[in-house]
Amino acid sequence: MGENIRLSLKGIFSHKMRSFLTMLGIIIGIASIIAIVSTIQGTNRQIEKNLIGAGDNLVKVSLYQDGYTYYMDNGLPQGVPVIEESTKEQLSSIEHCQGVSVFRQRESYNVVYHLNTSMSGGYIRGIESDYLQTAGLMVKTGRGISDEDNRQLRQVALLDEATAQALFDGENPVGKTIEIQNNPFTVVGTVVAKEEFEPNIETMDDYYTYHQDNGGAVYIPVEMWPLIYQYDEPQSVILKADTTANMTSVGKQASEILNMAVSNENVKYQAQDLMEQAKQIQQLSQSTNTMLIWIAAISLLVGGIGVMNIMLVTVTERTREIGLKKAIGARKKTIMMQFLTEAVVLTSLGGLLGVLTGLLLAKLISMLNGTPMAISIPASVFSVLFSMLIGIVFGLIPSWKAANLDPIEALRHE
Amino acid sequence: MLLQLEHIYKTYGEGQLAVPVLKDINFQVNEGDYIAIMGPSGSGKTTLMNIIGCLDRASEGTYLFGGDDISSMNENQLSDLRLHRIGFVFQTFNLLETDTALENVALPLVYAGVKKEERNERARKALASVGLEDRASFRPGQLSGGQKQRVAIARALINQPKVILADEPTGALDQASGKQVMELFRKLHEDGITIIMITHDANVAANADTLYHIIDGQMSGGGQ
Numbered sequence: 001m002g003e004n005i006r007l008s009l010k011g012i013f014s015h016k017m018r019s020f021l022t023m024l025g026i027i028i029g030i031a032s033i034i035a036i037v038s039t040i041q042g043t044n045r046q047i048e049k050n051l052i053g054a055g056d057n058l059v060k061v062s063l064y065q066d067g068y069t070y071y072m073d074n075g076l077p078q079g080v081p082v083i084e085e086s087t088k089e090q091l092s093s094i095e096h097c098q099g100v101s102v103f104r105q106r107e108s109y110n111v112v113y114h115l116n117t118s119m120s121g122g123y124i125r126g127i128e129s130d131y132l133q134t135a136g137l138m139v140k141t142g143r144g145i146s147d148e149d150n151r152q153l154r155q156v157a158l159l160d161e162a163t164a165q166a167l168f169d170g171e172n173p174v175g176k177t178i179e180i181q182n183n184p185f186t187v188v189g190t191v192v193a194k195e196e197f198e199p200n201i202e203t204m205d206d207y208y209t210y211h212q213d214n215g216g217a218v219y220i221p222v223e224m225w226p227l228i229y230q231y232d233e234p235q236s237v238i239l240k241a242d243t244t245a246n247m248t249s250v251g252k253q254a255s256e257i258l259n260m261a262v263s264n265e266n267v268k269y270q271a272q273d274l275m276e277q278a279k280q281i282q283q284l285s286q287s288t289n290t291m292l293i294w295i296a297a298i299s300l301l302v303g304g305i306g307v308m309n310i311m312l313v314t315v316t317e318r319t320r321e322i323g324l325k326k327a328i329g330a331r332k333k334t335i336m337m338q339f340l341t342e343a344v345v346l347t348s349l350g351g352l353l354g355v356l357t358g359l360l361l362a363k364l365i366s367m368l369n370g371t372p373m374a375i376s377i378p379a380s381v382f383s384v385l386f387s388m389l390i391g392i393v394f395g396l397i398p399s400w401k402a403a404n405l406d407p408i409e410a411l412r413h414e
Numbered sequence: 415m416l417l418q419l420e421h422i423y424k425t426y427g428e429g430q431l432a433v434p435v436l437k438d439i440n441f442q443v444n445e446g447d448y449i450a451i452m453g454p455s456g457s458g459k460t461t462l463m464n465i466i467g468c469l470d471r472a473s474e475g476t477y478l479f480g481g482d483d484i485s486s487m488n489e490n491q492l493s494d495l496r497l498h499r500i501g502f503v504f505q506t507f508n509l510l511e512t513d514t515a516l517e518n519v520a521l522p523l524v525y526a527g528v529k530k531e532e533r534n535e536r537a538r539k540a541l542a543s544v545g546l547e548d549r550a551s552f553r554p555g556q557l558s559g560g561q562k563q564r565v566a567i568a569r570a571l572i573n574q575p576k577v578i579l580a581d582e583p584t585g586a587l588d589q590a591s592g593k594q595v596m597e598l599f600r601k602l603h604e605d606g607i608t609i610i611m612i613t614h615d616a617n618v619a620a621n622a623d624t625l626y627h628i629i630d631g632q633m634s635g636g637g638q
Contacts, residue, residue: 003524014512134436326506329467329497330525331490407469412509 004341011314011342012349019346022310025303026350026390029163030383032296034376039365041179044282052101056136057191057244059251061258062105062236064270072106072233076228079264080234087257091237094253096246101134102235103127106223111358112218113179114167118384122163122216124180126225132191142174142189148315150223162216164190169253181228185220234339237269248293300386304394311343311398315405322402323410336403344388351387355380415478416576416608417443417466422475424461424631435461437631439475443577443610448603450622451612451633458631459612460581467500467579468492480576497525501570505582507562509554509569515541516550519568524583526573540568546599560591568599571607578602580611584618596621 012019061075063070070077085104091100104126112119125131129147132139140161149156157178164173173187226232237258241250251271258269273287315322359375366373424436435458443449453459462469465477468484477484479495487495496502509518520537528536541547544564554562563583570578580599584592600621603609613619626635 010512033597237635320508324504324510325521325525327467327496327502328522328525329493329573331493333490334525403446408464411504 001337001341004338005345008342008345009340012305012346018124018310019349022306023301023303023346023350023353025306026347026387027303029296029298029300029303030351030354030387031240031361032299033293034355034379034383035361035365036289036292036296037376038359038362038373039371039377040286042362042366042372043285045374046372047285051312052168056343057240057241057247057256058135058271059241060236061239061251061254061269062272063234063267064367067269069272070267072229076231076233077264077267077313079262080267081261082232083235083237083258083261087261090257091239091254094239094257095249096242097239097254098133098242099240100254101128101131101238102222103131103238104222104229104233104235106229106233110165110413111181114173114176117167117169118215119163119166119218122218124218124220124228126222127219127223128185131219132240134238136194136240137191138194140190140192141172144189144191145219145221149221153223153227154221155183155185155224155227156188156221158219159187159218160217161190163218166216180220181212181229187223191219191246200224250333277350287334300390304347305392307343307347307391308394308397311339311395312401314342315339315402317396318402319405319413322405323413326405326407327411332403335405336399339399339402340392340395343399345392347387347391351384352405354387355383358383415442416445416447416480417441418464418476418478419472420476420478422462422472422477424458424463424465424470425473435631436465436472438502439631439633441626442634443608445576445608446603446606447608447610448599448621448623449625449626450608450619451610451626451628452616452619453612453628454614457628459628462628462633463581463610463612466556467502468496478526481540498573499576501567501573501582503563503566503570503578503583505585505597507554507559507566507586509562509565512552514551514553515546515557515565518554518565521569521570522573536572537568540572541565543571544568557590559587560594563587563591563595564598567595567602571602577608577610580609582613583611584613584615592618 065077088100088102091097105122106274112122112124127145128150128331129145131137132144134196137160139158142158145156145158148154157180158175159167159178167173167178168176176187178187179185196345220228237254239250239254241247248271255269255271262268270322326332349400359380362373364377365371417442417608419439422436422439422441423434426433426435439462439605451459451462454516461470465472468479468487471485479499482495484492484495509515510521510578513521516534519540520533523533538547538550541550544567546564546568548562549557549561549565554565557565563586567578567583578599583599584595597617599609599611609622611618611622619625624636626633628634
């Protein structure tokens with residue numbers, strides 16, 4: 001075998017130009033596949049990272065109707081009771097759940113004002129003192145919302161950075177008064193996410209996926225909710241899972257627990273499953289790219305035929321050599337293996353060069369498009385193995401031809 | 415008795431188009447013989463050589479090689495027989511141009527499954543026995559015709575065959591080189607190696623101990 005590989009390399013390097021051109025089909029095919037796979041994987045990782053955020057592993061469980069988030073502005077749903085303290089305890093005992101916080105939420109829709117400036121987009125949340133901790137928020141200036149605020153029904157508010165920027169344009173908002181539904185609230189602090197997270201937004205789809213996280217938020221003590229919205233509206237829950245992988249199961253269990261108390265057939269608690277969402281977007285990008293891989297595979301087929309063609313030429317050129325080898329005692333199988341090895345070495349070299357070219361190509365694409373790339377070791381290994389297989393398949397006919405040459409005829413060949 | 419050919423016929427084609435090439439060849443070779451077979455071109459001497467060399471099978475007749483019946487052997491057995499028991503020397507040398515003299519000589523050992531160090535050592539010895547130890551790393555293109563043929567003879571000897579088959583071994587050589595090759599054959603014969611040589615040149619044939627003629631597929635002679 002070692003001898004065969006030595007012979008093959010000798011044959012390949014004695015015809016450098018020809019060998020390179022023969023390998024080109026394989027190189028292009030493998031390079032395209034590797035480039036596509038690396039780009040897909042990079043994009044997928046980016047999608048996952050964008051959706052799941054900076055690893056805060058937060059699952060939001062809220063009311064859904066017919067698969068869409070239920071908006072309280074459309075009227076309050078029947079049969080959704082207030083979440084009891086015992087239910088909350090049940091939620092916090094879910095496996096892999098590290099924290100639970102219950103809150104009320106409305107989209108803001110121009111109900112928040114500071115002087116004549118309104119906050120457009122974003123949401124208002126009525127929270128308890130444990131919310132900031134669970135949501136991974138950090139007080140940047142001033143203070144947070146305390147149990148005392150809720151007990152005393154204080155009209156205080158927290159702003160996130162986007163809201164502070166929109167309403168106060170760089171001024172320090174702490175101590176200032178804002179209006180929510182015509183009720184004055186004193187700003188007591190601003191909050192920021194503990195971990196900086198910038199989603200990578202390239203398309204409109206990305207924008208719609210992330211905009212809700214970026215729209216700005218106003219937090220008030222949840223006990224103040226009836227003041228601005230008149231009712232103890234149904235609540236939502238955030239849960240912190242210990243790992244990203246456990247988000248889905250924590251979300252499912254939480255919604256099951258919450259739905260036990262819900263008597264409305266149409267409105268149910270449901271987790272906003274970011275992992276699921278990520279997978280859907282990934283599948284979309286994957287299906288387009290799978291087609292590209294098939295097209296690249298055609299190039300491999302053409303490359304394989306090229307290899308077969310050149311191997312046939314090689315066999316003809318080396319007819320005398322084959323005749324001599326058979327005459328002096330090489331078995332059929334030995335000759336067959338020699339040429340098969342040569343074809344496999346040729347295509348494997350092509351595959352190897354293809355993987356390198358593909359990775360360079362992926363790097364180039366990622367630099368030009370700003371998308372990340374991921375080097376897939378399994379895909380690279382598989383590509384080289386697959387090019388070996390091409391060598392075997394397309395080397396078979398030429399090798400068989402070589403092995404079955406009649407030594408007498410072959411030695412007479414000019 | 416090393417080789418025994420009895421009533422060997424070889425016919426190409428079938429029916430009306432059948433061309434008989436060898437007709438009733440009876441021929442024996444003993445160990446240590448030095449035989450020349452002479453004949454004009456088209457006389458069937460190459461076909462006979464191919465049959466003796468187990469590259470071709472006879473249409474009729476029995477061929478025993480060291481007592482084994484060739485007609486009962488399969489392709490792999492014939493390959494092994496050629497590898498271990500026959501050494502071929504061709505008119506046009508048939509060396510691999512991209513390999514060194516040493517690699518050319520060692521080639522049959524590759525097929526015999528001999529390890530590389532041993533291959534090289536034995537090939538070096540074989541090259542020395544034909545007086546070319548200093549040309550081991552030369553490629554055929556860097557050797558003269560006579561040297562090439564001596565490399566080819568070293569290759570034929572490498573597996574210590576029972577018999578050397580030489581097909582016009584001096585046909586492509588000038589007189590001086592041809593003479594050197596003949597001297598080498600003489601020396602091999604003195605060492606006890608069996609040699610069968612076909613040629614159309616009477617001067618070359620004269621080197622052998624026994625001379626056969628073949629004309630129109632029929633053999634005659636056997637005299638000293």
